[in-house]
Amino acid sequence: MALVTFSNPDYKDKTVYAVAGSHTETLLKLAKENKVPVNFDCQDGECGHCLVRVTSVDSKGRMGYFLTDKEQNVLKELGKLTQEQIDQLHVDDMPSEYRLACQMIVRDEDILVEY
Numbered sequence: 001m002a003l004v005t006f007s008n009p010d011y012k013d014k015t016v017y018a019v020a021g022s023h024t025e026t027l028l029k030l031a032k033e034n035k036v037p038v039n040f041d042c043q044d045g046e047c048g049h050c051l052v053r054v055t056s057v058d059s060k061g062r063m064g065y066f067l068t069d070k071e072q073n074v075l076k077e078l079g080k081l082t083q084e085q086i087d088q089l090h091v092d093d094m095p096s097e098y099r100l101a102c103q104m105i106v107r108d109e110d111i112l113v114e115y
């Protein structure tokens with residue numbers, strides 16, 4: 001069972017359980033289900049409104065993950081990722097710290113999400 005803690009200076013932190021293993025639930029869906037006010041608009045990885053910062057609070061560290069081209073492009077446009085960083089993420093097979101909540105699939109890891 002993954003623990004996802006949503007944190008924002010304007011709201012109280014909220015920790016929710018994610019259903020691990022389904023690999024279909026996005027972070028944005030989880031936030032909405034739990035009434036966490038993460039910003040969003042397009043819900044399709046294009047507008048960048050759902051930008052969040054995700055860090056691991058798991059002793060195992062972050063799990064490998066592949067960012068889609070769409071997500072990489074938006075993060076680049078927002079100035080959160082450089083092409084060099086994108087290239088390195090491919091080498092390391094790791095997600096970036098900044099993610100789009102509507103594109104990020106929740107996995108079996110404990111994370112802190114700053115929104």
Ligand code: FES
Binds near residue numbers: 102
């Ligand atoms: Fe538009 Fe996620 S809601 S990119």
